[in-house]
Amino acid sequence: MEDFEQQLRNALGRKQQPPTFEAKVFAAVAAQRSSRSVFWRWATEVAAVVVIASGFWMGYQHEIQQRAGEAAKARLEIALKITVTELSKIQKTVRTSTEEE
Amino acid sequence: MIAIRTVFILCITLASLRAQELKLPPSLDRLAVKATEVVDVTLDANLLQLASRFLSDKNPDDAQVKKVIAGLKGIFVRSFEFEKAGEYSESDVASLRTQLHTPAWSRIVGVRSMKSSESSEVFVKTEGGKIGGLAILVTEPKQLTIVSIEGAIDPDQLNELGGHFGIPKIESDSKRKDNGNRKDQ
Numbered sequence: 001m002e003d004f005e006q007q008l009r010n011a012l013g014r015k016q017q018p019p020t021f022e023a024k025v026f027a028a029v030a031a032q033r034s035s036r037s038v039f040w041r042w043a044t045e046v047a048a049v050v051v052i053a054s055g056f057w058m059g060y061q062h063e064i065q066q067r068a069g070e071a072a073k074a075r076l077e078i079a080l081k082i083t084v085t086e087l088s089k090i091q092k093t094v095r096t097s098t099e100e101e
Numbered sequence: 102m103i104a105i106r107t108v109f110i111l112c113i114t115l116a117s118l119r120a121q122e123l124k125l126p127p128s129l130d131r132l133a134v135k136a137t138e139v140v141d142v143t144l145d146a147n148l149l150q151l152a153s154r155f156l157s158d159k160n161p162d163d164a165q166v167k168k169v170i171a172g173l174k175g176i177f178v179r180s181f182e183f184e185k186a187g188e189y190s191e192s193d194v195a196s197l198r199t200q201l202h203t204p205a206w207s208r209i210v211g212v213r214s215m216k217s218s219e220s221s222e223v224f225v226k227t228e229g230g231k232i233g234g235l236a237i238l239v240t241e242p243k244q245l246t247i248v249s250i251e252g253a254i255d256p257d258q259l260n261e262l263g264g265h266f267g268i269p270k271i272e273s274d275s276k277r278k279d280n281g282n283r284k285d286q
Contacts, residue, residue: 072152079142079176083248084268086237090221093212
């Protein structure tokens, strides 16, 4: 019985940790923290690049759209000018011939 | 089965609508080489929509143009100016005339001068009692002009554009009458 009690005491008793244990735990926590911070730094950098690139892309698209719109407006002006001029010429000719009659 | 039939009918309807659009003959492209001055404007529905976005509602001229083009599906202009007469022939516009002599189109004005060999014609396409298109064909010995406007167009609104948007001012009938009355007095 005494033997058994002694064995139980030994098993449940407080053991002295080796001196390197604490250092190992701190090192593991530090490594985990460092890998997390690398990930977040990397993610932030990628996000910044994406935001800047999409900003440039949107600006470029806006510029293209602006130029296309201005060109379309100019073409519309020419088309309407020719149409109205031709119609007015025809109108004038019809009027002149009607007046002559 | 009903769905297939509906799609088939829809396709035929769309094809017939498409067929009513005026097709500018490809021979016109060849004339561009001989011409001294060429104006080639093609504005389809997308480009008209784009141009419309660049017309300001605050500017009265722009607003008026916006109103005119609101119902349009396309504007196509081909104008050729030649150095000498005889650079183009009637066959170059024959296919266009054939399209314009279909029941969908009606000639509303036709002016022909034997002296100057000039001919001007205005055609309108009617769809359900409304104007659904306008075509102008002007042939002069040294000049050929074709204008095709697809969509709901009001010729009076076009006239009102005169004096705005860089378009020369047109003297309307009412103003002419007014001027005439003033001169009579």
